[in-house]
Amino acid sequence: MNEPFPFRQVFEGKWTQGAIPLVLLVALLLIIEIAAPGFLTGETVSLLFANTAVLFILATGVTFAILLGGIDLSIQAVASLASVILAQLLPSLGLAAFPLAILSGLAFGTLSGIVHVKLRVPSFVATLATGGVVTGLALWVSDGRAITIEEAGRENTAWINASVAGLPVVVLISAVIGIAAFLAQRYTRFGRQAIAVGAGEPAAWAAGINVDRTKIIAFAASGMLAAVAGVVLAARLSSGSPVLANQLLLPAIAAVIVGGTAITGGLGGVARTAVGALIISIVRIGMTFVGVNIFLENMVFGAVLIAAVAITIDRSKIAVIK
Amino acid sequence: MxxxxxxxxxxxxxxxxxxxxxxxxxxxxxxxxxxxxxxxxxxxxxxxxxxxxxxxxxxxxxxxxxxxxxxxxxxxxxxxxxxxxxxxxxxxxxxxxxxxxxxxxxxxxxxxxxxxxxxxxxxxxxxxxxxxxxxxxxxxxxxxxxxxxxxxxxxxxxxxxxxxxxxxxxxxxxxxxxxxxxxxxxxxxxxxxxxxxxxxxxxxxxxxxxxxxxxxxxxxxxxxxxxxxxxxxxxxxxxxGRGLQAEYYREARQQQPRETVMVEAKGLGANGAYHGVDLKIRAGEIVGIAGVVGSGREEVTRTIGGFLQHDAGEMKIAGDAVHFGSPEPAVRKGIGYVPRERRLEGLVMFLSIAENISLADLSSVMRHGAIDYGKERRLAADWIKRLRIKAPGPDAACRKLSGGNQQKVVLARWMTAGSRILVLDHPTRGLDVGAKEEVYELVRDLSAQGVAILLISDTLEETIGLSHQVLVMRDGEITARFDASPGKKPNQVDLLRAMV
Structure with missing residues (x-):
């Protein structure tokens, strides 16, 4: 068959699924600029980045789980628990509360990974269950209430809300995390092996890759970054709560998929998640701008996620969709 | 009708x-x-x-x-x-x-x-x-x-x-x-x-x-x-439909194996699939196993490849006793497995040729602890040229290649990883005649370089034609051993008698 333009070929190309979101992002920015000239100033852009930071950090973590062909549904619970731990411990421990809160995420992420791999439980079940355990723990520790970070504690969180050389610290934090994750995914053994496992686990295993270890590391990273996101969120809101990150699971996964990482694994990466997170963030701001009720946000993200998966899924790769 | x-x-x-x-x-x-x-x-x-x-x-x-x-x-x-x-x-x-x-x-x-x-x-x-x-x-x-x-x-x-x-x-x-x-x-x-x-x-x-x-x-x-x-x-x-068997299997290139024993099994057994298996493969030697489905030969090859654990006897790789629980330690011991299910276990079909070639030994394309994409691509381009892999380039996805070219990519991967032992599980299944001959040529090259090879195959001719030694398995046991030096190749009837 002679097509005038090889649409199929272009769409099947590896880079296409990464380029389309970028085009979409630029188009969204242009629309905003046309609708509200002068919107794209340094100040608003830095605000946009700051507002995207938490979502991006969460989404970066879950990117690794998705690249492997799995999913991490525990991230919002882990982030919330980290916020509770931070708020609880700040008054007594000061800055030491930060690493402890983040370690809790690492621990539960590792736990999810081990359950998934060693007990051979599908990752969505393993992380759903871990998420339940973590939420229960957070509710118990906090007595089911939000914990305000008081004046004494706020001294230790102020740095997160500060700016360095005109850039909000949260933006710097997410930039550092984003770059580290990008390098890990693209240039390390772990990153390449994660992609190979997602693209074809039996062949990756047969080629001598330690699939179990790769998966556990990915889920550990996902848990740890979820906790980092929780800590940043707590510092920004000056509060820790067992439900603090409850509305963030859907947008985080949507950011990964909209950015161009395949839900089936093996294709995509952290750079794409950065683009996806910005798209989600802009859509959110746009909705506020247009006056969409804030409660309807997740309806939109749900629809966006379904659309993104339906459009991008490679049907030649999976015979049966469960 | x-x-x-x-x-x-x-x-x-x-x-x-x-x-x-x-x-x-x-x-x-x-x-x-x-x-x-x-x-x-x-x-x-x-x-x-x-x-x-x-x-x-x-x-x-x-x-x-x-x-x-x-x-x-x-x-x-x-x-x-x-x-x-x-x-x-x-x-x-x-x-x-x-x-x-x-x-x-x-x-x-x-x-x-x-x-x-x-x-x-x-x-x-x-x-x-x-x-x-x-x-x-x-x-x-x-x-x-x-x-x-x-x-x-x-x-x-x-x-x-x-x-x-x-x-x-x-x-x-x-x-x-x-x-x-x-x-x-x-x-x-x-x-x-x-x-x-x-x-x-x-x-x-x-x-x-x-x-x-x-x-x-x-x-x-x-x-x-x-x-x-x-x-x-x-x-x-x-x-x-071919008269010149000897030429087809490159028998003239069959050389005397070296002294070093690369694979040695003594009384090896697993899961009731096979038992009491003794075999030795020397560097440069090709050992073929003949047998019907259920004879246990598949399980023996999968044990040596690290896919299946043995529960009886012992296995030595280059003199060291081993007990593999997964392919990873086997790969580290220098074993490369070329599976029958090429599309499932052979290649990560959605990755490129370059990514598949470096997969078993990423350190070969790493520099200062990071993957060097240029080096990886050059390595693949080099293999594409040496093995005459028909592909648009190193970045082409493996699923778009024909079976013979996919098989060459699998072999290039193990050569990159420096495998000293290859397990060939039906290496020419689904390939056309031309592609088969190229694989035979490669197998002879590898053998000449001292790679020890274990072979199971769809046809007896291929097993006989390529191997130095043919073992016959039936009901989980080795029932016969044949020398298959050039000029002294056993005939199929002898093998069949031991198979059924």
Whole structure:
């Protein structure tokens, strides 16, 4: 068959699924600029980045789980628990509360990974269950209430809300995390092996890759970054709560998929998640701008996620969709 | 009754069927033989409606067939008994027989199981088989499942007016002699009501059951015989169709193996799949294992590749005792496994050639602790040139390559990883003749470089032609060992005697 333009070929190309979101992002920015000239100033852009930071950090973590062909549904619970731990411990421990809160995420992420791999439980079940355990723990520790970070504690969180050389610290934090994750995914053994496992686990295993270890590391990273996101969120809101990150699971996964990482694994990466997170963030701001009720946000993200998966899924790769 | 004329079917990189014409007459059993990759299974799938031919026409009693799926084929009275059984194991026998036909037993949305079971029982009785229709299919023996499949195909009688055409795709490959006799008796008694196409690569069986035999080779029908007028050796010669065996397998390049023992097994056993296996493979030596399905040779190769653990005896790799739990330690010991399931275990099909080549030894393309993409691409480009891999470039996805080129990528990966031992599990399955010869050439190169090779293969000729030494396995044991030095190659009959 002679097509005038090889649409199929272009769409099947590896880079296409990464380029389309970028085009979409630029188009969204242009629309905003046309609708509200002068919107794209340094100040608003830095605000946009700051507002995207938490979502991006969460989404970066879950990117690794998705690249492997799995999913991490525990991230919002882990982030919330980290916020509770931070708020609880700040008054007594000061800055030491930060690493402890983040370690809790690492621990539960590792736990999810081990359950998934060693007990051979599908990752969505393993992380759903871990998420339940973590939420229960957070509710118990906090007595089911939000914990305000008081004046004494706020001294230790102020740095997160500060700016360095005109850039909000949260933006710097997410930039550092984003770059580290990008390098890990693209240039390390772990990153390449994660992609190979997602693209074809039996062949990756047969080629001598330690699939179990790769998966556990990915889920550990996902848990740890979820906790980092929780800590940043707590510092920004000056509060820790067992439900603090409850509305963030859907947008985080949507950011990964909209950015161009395949839900089936093996294709995509952290750079794409950065683009996806910005798209989600802009859509959110746009909705506020247009006056969409804030409660309807997740309806939109749900629809966006379904659309993104339906459009991008490679049907030649999976015979049966469960 | 069925007339297939000038059928053409092409897959990416392979012309599976080139201008194939066959006919099937009423109440006839037609045999279809050929080596693996000759196109038998593809032709069957075209007849069964699973594949749509790219050219040619199919007519049944003069009527043009238009089939998009096996369901359409069923409407014409064409049923298939699959090589890989197509029963759903956790359903009952009756549910399987009427899978997809539940409507016939359904009233007001509720299935009348009693009626379905009774119908299934009648169906089995017709072919004289006594199986409990309410039993779970997973509880049946392999042979019994085959009978259920046959019964299932015959249910078409109940809904189709014309005579049935039943396609049997290698139904005997996993049956023992007694079960084969039972199957053949059924086919003979059913001949009055249906025609059959019978595919097998066991020539004696084909001659025993068929009225007429078509021989396929490289995607074309090369001969047609009345079964009574031809012998198995004659067919074999046509099927293989090459005189110069020695040259085909590069026997002139077969060299004396070196002294170093790379693989040594003593009293090796696993899971009841095999036991008491002793073998030694020296550097540069090719050891072939012959045996039928279930002989345990597959499990022996998978043990050495690290896919299966042994639970008895000991295994030494280059002198060190090992016990592999997964392929990872085996790869670290310098073992490379070239699997039969190339698309599943051989290559990560969605990654590029470059990514697949570096996969087993990423350190070969890393610099200062980071993957060097330029180096990775150059390495792949180098292999593409050296092995004459036909591909647009190092970034091409492996799924777009032909089977032979995919196999070269797998071998390039193990050479990159510096494997000193290769396990070749049906290395030429599904490859065309030209690609096979290139693989043989490569195998000889590797052997000359001192790589120890364990080989299992689809054909005895390949095993004999390539190996220095041939072991024969039956029922989990080694039953014979043959020296296969050039000029002293054992013949197939000797091997077969030890195999069955």
């Amino acid at each position: 069925l007339n297939a004329s000038h059928i053409i079917k092409t897959f990416p990189g392979v012309q599976a069927l080139r201008d194939v014409s066959i006919e099937v007459r009423p109440n006839e059993v037609v045999g279809l033989i050929g080596e693996n990759g000759a196109g038998k299974s593809t032709l069957m799938r075209v007849l069964a409606g699973s594949y749509r031919p790219d050219g040619g026409s199919l007519t049944l009693d003069g009527e043009q067939l238009r089939m998009r799926s096996p369901r359409d084929a069923a409407r014409y009275g064409i049923g298939m008994v699959f090589q890989e059984q197509s029963l759903v194991l956790n359903l009952t026998v009756a549910e399987n027989i009427y899978l997809g036909e539940e409507d016939r037993f359904t009233r007001f949305g509720i299935v009348n199981w009693r009626a379905m079971n009774a119908a299934a029982r009648r169906q089995l009785a017709k072919i004289g088989i006594d199986i409990d229709v309410t039993a779970r299919t997973s509880e049946l023996t392999f042979a019994a499942r085959q009978m259920v499949e046959l019964a299932k195909a015959l249910t078409l009688e109940e809904v189709v007016e014309r005579q049935l055409l039943i396609l049997l795709d290698e139904p005997t490959s996993v049956l023992n002699a007694a079960d084969i006799e039972v199957l053949f008796a059924r086919v003979r008694s059913l001949k009055s009501r249906a025609s059959f196409v019978f595919v097998s690569h066991r020539l004696d069986e084909v001659l025993a059951i068929s009225d007429r035999v078509y021989t396929m080779k490289d995607g074309a029908v090369v001969a047609e015989h009345r079964a009574a007028e031809v012998t198995a050796p004659e067919l074999h010669e046509i099927m293989v």
